[in-house]
Amino acid sequence: MRFRVGQIVYVAFSRAETTMGFAFPKEERAALVAAEPERFRLPRMSELRFHWVECVLATLEPAEAREFVVDAWRMVVPQKLSRAYDLAHPDGPG
Template sequence: MAVTVDDVRRIALSLPRAYEALVRDRVKFRVGQLVFLSLSPDETEMGFGYPKEGRNALIASEPDKFHLPIPSDMRYNWVRVWLAALELDELEELIVESWRMSVPKRVYAEYVGEQVP
């Protein structure tokens, strides 16, 4: 079953320090000023943080699902995905990993229940 924008919102907003913002007709999810997730204006695609060095391999592994960001976003750690191609567990993993790239290590450690020195 394909995921919905409501699923995206529910997962993203459940993460510590995450909040939603509307920027130029796009829903974006942030931690501080860092965007870790965004939705296309028609809400069919999701952009998310992903390490640049793994981007091409991810896209090559499932080219019908993942694709490159728009040219102006190529400088960022960013990938896009068709929401209709995702299952709920995969969506959650992508969102949490993208969020993890935006928060301090201590915040992520607390989220997963690890001891923080």
């Protein structure tokens, strides 16, 4: 299953729904993976050029997963829409 804005995928789940890939800043992903390699991993070599990271879904709390999804969505929508979301959800995602 994939979630898109236009043609840009910002979240995708494996067929078995055991992993979730999501948009994530390239410059921050190595630190995320290094900090928790049992939870996060880099995408395949062929996908390293994209702003993407993968995680083991069972290791995420629902609120944490929601935050990653919302942050990934923010990377692909216009800032105007992201700001409108912030106004509607002043306490953050959820």
